[in-house]
Amino acid sequence: MSTVIYWFRNDLRLLDNPAFLLACGASSHIVPVFCHDPADRALTHWGFERVGAHRRVFLAATLADLGAQLAAQGSALIELTGRAEDILPSLARELGVTRIVCEAIAAPDEQAAVQALRAVGLIVDTVWQSSLLDPDALPFSTRQLPDMFTLFRQAVEKANVAPSVPVDFPQTIPSLPVMPVPLPHRHHVMPPAAPDVDARTSFPYQSAAYAGGTTAALAHVHQYLDRKLAHTYKDTRNGLTGLDYSSKFSPWLATGALSARTINAAIEQFENEFGANDSTYWLWFELLWRDYFRFLHLKYGRKLYRYHGLAEAGSVRPVHDATLFARWSRGETGEPIVDAGMRELAATGYLSNRLRQIVASYLIHDLDGDWRAGAAWFESQLVDFDVYSNQGNWLYLAGRGTDPRGGRRFNPQKQARDYDGNGAYRALWETA
Ligand SMILES: Cc1cc2nc3c(=O)[nH]c(=O)nc-3n(C[C@H](O)[C@H](O)[C@H](O)COP(=O)(O)OP(=O)(O)OC[C@H]3O[C@@H](n4cnc5c(N)ncnc54)[C@H](O)[C@@H]3O)c2cc1C
Incomplete structure (x- = not known):
């Protein structure tokens, strides 16, 4: 057992995070790290920032919530500024660490970062965990993924492919190692200024109920189901304004504060208690679309990023x-x-x-x-x-x-x- 760096990416949660559990089980000390890539603030060649103010504020709240959950278990979230492939090798050297665990992301830049870490001799264990369904449970290999969503969905439903049960919060988190420079003092990320709330918004992320992080995410799912909105989703989902016309699960899914499996398990429980209908099915249907775009990346990778695509x-x-x-x-x-x-x-x-x-x-x-x-x-x-x-x-x-x-x-x-x-x-x- 040794020290492991856990690199949080788009999986900013402790609940249902198999990669984090793997790291906890494999180490006597764990260093949870998040890297703020300076390129996010730079102008892209289109002439605007890659990550604008709304996203930065939502992310900051997500990280604060994750940090609080780690602190409650005697750990901490170490936020560093720099590209992961530039700063993790030096952190690993300082700590005498050779192993990094993180979630797998099948997009070109994210894959390149992992390759760069491996190229300098680090062992990087990646775990695929952002889809509802496990790619290995599909009735075909991802290379054989049907090129039509409907065929994909029908095959999945015919084979009764079910998501795996979400894993719980880790019971204990291995402590931080003793460091020459105490790790939390490396935190030097300026919290972004929140843009004013526009009263017309359908997702007021500046308020506690819609803030980033697992705490608000779980409360949101529960209130959504308590008010039985899942029973009318199919009729309201094409709405344009308001808090309730669609589920609004997406910001928490995107940052990984909430997993699709956790949402699906909550909907299944709701169906068992209050009955399934077209609307509860349609939430599953939309989560399958989300999976389909993930699996397309596993099949086609970089080709999806060309102007002519496929x-x-x-x-x-x-x-x-x-x-x-x-x-x-x-x-x-x-x-x-x-x-x-x-x-x-x-x-x-x-x-x-x-x-x-x-x-x-x-x-x-x-x-x-x-x-x-x-x-x-x-x-x-x-x-x-x-x-x-x-x-x-x-x-x-x-x-x-x-x-x-x-x-x-x-x-x-x-x-x-x-x-x-x-x-x-x-x-x-x-x-x-
Ligand atoms: C051009 C374009 C760009 C989009 N970019 C994103 C994006 O960056 N991030 C994102 O999460 N969604 C994206 N979507 C999909 C969709 O618009 C959002 O997922 C949805 O509006 C989020 O609101 P909701 O959670 O209330 O959705 P709901 O209608 O309540 O759906 C429930 C969940 O199903 C999934 N879902 C629903 N529709 C889609 C879809 N068309 N594709 C994939 N998943 C879906 C989402 O995870 C969503 O949270 C995009 C759609 C279009 C047309």
């Missing part, structure tokens, strides 16, 4: 008109439903699924924009940014993924008539 190379050319893009991102296109959605996104860090589809489709199909710039803008703004779901949905709408229909255009005027018939949403977000 389509023929050369069949399409990247186009990025910076002026049009700026108008789109500021909500100044002149198309009222699109502009309202883009203003909501920038002001609150959250947007309904319906609006995400409308605004993304508009950039791709009406403005002929580069979908990767749109995906990057969502990455910067969304408190629930998730690399798999974001990339997957943008690619799907652009018709560069596995969608057999080859792209989806949402007619903004028809969408406005169907989902905002009385114009209330457009009026609400008429101004920024």
